[in-house]
Amino acid sequence: MSPTITAFKQSPDRGRGLARDMRVRWAFEEVGQPYDVRLVTFPEMKEPAYRALQPFGQIPAYRDDDLTLFESGAIVLHIAERHEGLLPDDASARARAICWMFAALSTVEPPIVERSMAAIFERDEPWYEARMPMLDARVRARLDELAARLGDADWLDGAFSAGDLMMVTVLRRLGSSGLLDAYPSLAAYIVRAEARPAYQRAFEAQLAVFKAASGG
Amino acid sequence: MSPTITAFKQSPDRGRGLARDMRVRWAFEEVGQPYDVRLVTFPEMKEPAYRALQPFGQIPAYRDDDLTLFESGAIVLHIAERHEGLLPDDASARARAICWMFAALSTVEPPIVERSMAAIFERDEPWYEARMPMLDARVRARLDELAARLGDADWLDGAFSAGDLMMVTVLRRLGSSGLLDAYPSLAAYIVRAEARPAYQRAFEAQLAVFKAASGG
Numbered sequence: 001m002s003p004t005i006t007a008f009k010q011s012p013d014r015g016r017g018l019a020r021d022m023r024v025r026w027a028f029e030e031v032g033q034p035y036d037v038r039l040v041t042f043p044e045m046k047e048p049a050y051r052a053l054q055p056f057g058q059i060p061a062y063r064d065d066d067l068t069l070f071e072s073g074a075i076v077l078h079i080a081e082r083h084e085g086l087l088p089d090d091a092s093a094r095a096r097a098i099c100w101m102f103a104a105l106s107t108v109e110p111p112i113v114e115r116s117m118a119a120i121f122e123r124d125e126p127w128y129e130a131r132m133p134m135l136d137a138r139v140r141a142r143l144d145e146l147a148a149r150l151g152d153a154d155w156l157d158g159a160f161s162a163g164d165l166m167m168v169t170v171l172r173r174l175g176s177s178g179l180l181d182a183y184p185s186l187a188a189y190i191v192r193a194e195a196r197p198a199y200q201r202a203f204e205a206q207l208a209v210f211k212a213a214s215g216g
Numbered sequence: 217m218s219p220t221i222t223a224f225k226q227s228p229d230r231g232r233g234l235a236r237d238m239r240v241r242w243a244f245e246e247v248g249q250p251y252d253v254r255l256v257t258f259p260e261m262k263e264p265a266y267r268a269l270q271p272f273g274q275i276p277a278y279r280d281d282d283l284t285l286f287e288s289g290a291i292v293l294h295i296a297e298r299h300e301g302l303l304p305d306d307a308s309a310r311a312r313a314i315c316w317m318f319a320a321l322s323t324v325e326p327p328i329v330e331r332s333m334a335a336i337f338e339r340d341e342p343w344y345e346a347r348m349p350m351l352d353a354r355v356r357a358r359l360d361e362l363a364a365r366l367g368d369a370d371w372l373d374g375a376f377s378a379g380d381l382m383m384v385t386v387l388r389r390l391g392s393s394g395l396l397d398a399y400p401s402l403a404a405y406i407v408r409a410e411a412r413p414a415y416q417r418a419f420e421a422q423l424a425v426f427k428a429a430s431g432g
Contacts, residue, residue: 099287102293106321
């Protein structure tokens with residue numbers, strides 16, 4: 001039986017592929033493995049039955065015959081370790097690809113999420129305008145460093161890997177912020193990743209869920 | 217030759233073991249592997265030579281004969297994969313331990329760091345007092361969930377693993393915030409981890425660096 005992952009029944013991103021199931025869908029597509037999706041509502045995610053699967057009440061959670069996992073990083077790594085296509089064979093190159101997964105999640109994503117959270121939850125607060133330049137600067141510091149490392153390479157370390165997959169999904173969260181406009185090499189990196197057939201299949205699959213939920 | 221990691225020459229935590237080299241030191245001690253430390257100043261960390269090793273100008277970076285790595289999560293995982301003591305042999309239990317590493321770094325740490333950053337950089341801002349309850353609530357939500365999952369177990373999933381190592385180092389960053397006071401089971405979890413001889417050796421090693429730097 002194929003593994004099952006959970007995803008939002010009604011994603012707040014309106015089908016733009018910014019929810020964290022996108023990472024796992026894309027990973028499955030890159031390695032050519034089928035998967036099933038179980039859609040969950042926000043109230044369901046906070047219930048004890050779901051928290052037994054995912055203690056923090058988030059998506060995605062992963063389940064196969066023998067194993068329950070959560071955290072998109074852990075699930076992508078699990079898929080990448082068991083199937084060809086997302087990690088190099090060479091041991092050092094493999095460790096470096098995993099290093100980029102952690103860099104995406106631990107170093108680049110937090111200031112991006114912090115900025116998004118402020119834009120959602122503090123937009124009407126009197127301090128919103130005053131704080132935003134600081135939050136933008138924190139994101140830009142990471143983008144500067146990432147662009148410097150990427151240089152004019154196609155991918156972060158040799159061939160496309162799970163590290164690029166994770167980094168691109170993190171950068172895509174900047175969406176309509178405009179912050180990527182100053183980083184043409186990072187914008188091109190994202191476009192290059194989005195052109196991959198595996199990305200496109202994953203994107204269409206999550207978009208179909210949104211369209212079905214919104215009656216479209 | 218032993219691997220070398222980088223650490224702060226003068227840690228801003230004043231020897232409390234909150235800097236991210238502590239995670240890697242502790243991992244080396246748990247698996248009984250010797251390591252060397254190269255101390256770096258803040259100006260050195262921003263120079264091109266250091267950024268070649270660590271593109272984001274942070275500590276720790278890792279170097280052995282064949283490999284350069286960064287990100288404490290990636291380094292701890294690399295150590296755990298190559299030596300006995302931090303990951304279970306059973307494949308499913310191993311994947312779950314890695315899942316807890318990602319949960320510590322991606323889900324529990326970001327609101328803790330966000331709160332710390334506000335306390336450091338926004339303490340004198342007019343909005344500081346108004347925002348703090350929101351930041352506390354974000355941390356508490358994760359602590360509630362973590363405490364619920366831990367229950368009365370010693371460790372997050374069976375025996376002590378790299379997942380616990382990472383989670384404990386993340387929780388310790390709450391330090392003097394007082395937020396852990398409401399979570400006796402999490403406080404006891406930290407104490408249990410800190411009692412491990414490997415933790416104590418790592419703690420003493422980083423403390424010695426601080427004492428030497430401060431002439432103590």
